[in-house]
Amino acid sequence: MTTNATMRTLDGDRGAVRVEDVYDTGIGDLWDACTTPERVARWLARVDGELRVGGTVQLVFTSSWTGPAVIEVCDAPHHLLLTTEPGTDDEGQIEAWLTAEGDQTRLVVEERGLPISHLPFHASGWRVHLEDLGRSLEAGAPVHPEGWSSDAGAPSWKRRWEELTPTYQQVEIG
Numbered sequence: 001m002t003t004n005a006t007m008r009t010l011d012g013d014r015g016a017v018r019v020e021d022v023y024d025t026g027i028g029d030l031w032d033a034c035t036t037p038e039r040v041a042r043w044l045a046r047v048d049g050e051l052r053v054g055g056t057v058q059l060v061f062t063s064s065w066t067g068p069a070v071i072e073v074c075d076a077p078h079h080l081l082l083t084t085e086p087g088t089d090d091e092g093q094i095e096a097w098l099t100a101e102g103d104q105t106r107l108v109v110e111e112r113g114l115p116i117s118h119l120p121f122h123a124s125g126w127r128v129h130l131e132d133l134g135r136s137l138e139a140g141a142p143v144h145p146e147g148w149s150s151d152a153g154a155p156s157w158k159r160r161w162e163e164l165t166p167t168y169q170q171v172e173i174g
Contacts (some may be wrong), residue, residue: 002136005127007119008174015116015173019126025137027098030105031077033137034096043143044129045134059084061156062132063125066150069094071087084113107133115160120168 005019023030033039039045049057053074062065072093073081078094092113099106107130114122135143144154153161 003127003130005168006174007117007122007123007168007171010112013116014113015119016110016112017114017119017122017126018108018110019123020106021130021134022101022104022106023134023137024104026103027077027100027105028138030098030107033133034098034107035038035076035080036075039136042141043132058083058088060148061151062129062144062148062154063161064148064153065152116173119173120171121165123168123171124161124164127164128157131160132157 002042003019003021005017007017008014011079023031033043037051040047043062045061046058047057047059049068050055051053051057051071053071055071056068058066058068067085067122069084070086071080074080074081078098082094084090084092084094092111094109094111096110098151099108109126109130111122111126132143144156146155148154148157
């Protein structure tokens with residue numbers, strides 16, 4: 001597993017973070033790990049709400065970010081698009097693409113609409129999330145049994161994020 005994260009500007013104020021990795025599992029299994037609430041909660045977030053295109057879900061990430069998202073696209077097992085905090089000044093998008101590569105599957109996640117000054121923090125955060133996904137797939141179990149909430153992220157997630165963030169703060173944004 002070698003998670004790669006990049007950052008780029010979209011306009012003068014907003015930018016995007018893109019992370020990707022290849023996992024030793026089939027596309028169907030990885031899709032389930034990214035879309036089934038019980039499996040998503042093993043590595044990324046608690047998900048509650050209307051699990052259908054056009055539905056709104058409430059997310060509580062292991063990073064402690066909490067908010068609503070609308071499911072815009074759900075094209076199993078290849079493409080998922082969420083609009084986060086719809087209708088607010090903080091509206092953004094999280095998009096995921098899955099591609100089979102033999103016995104493995106590539107996952108690309110892009111988060112768009114972020115303030116440019118926040119990109120390094122989101123790049124390191126998404127890198128930790130994708131690393132956690134790999135650990136969850138290997139273990140077949142939750143990687144943050146200590147729990148998390150909207151007030152406090154998972155302690156092991158936060159430690160890894162704090163370790164990676166200074167590196168992303170030094171990267172030039174394209």
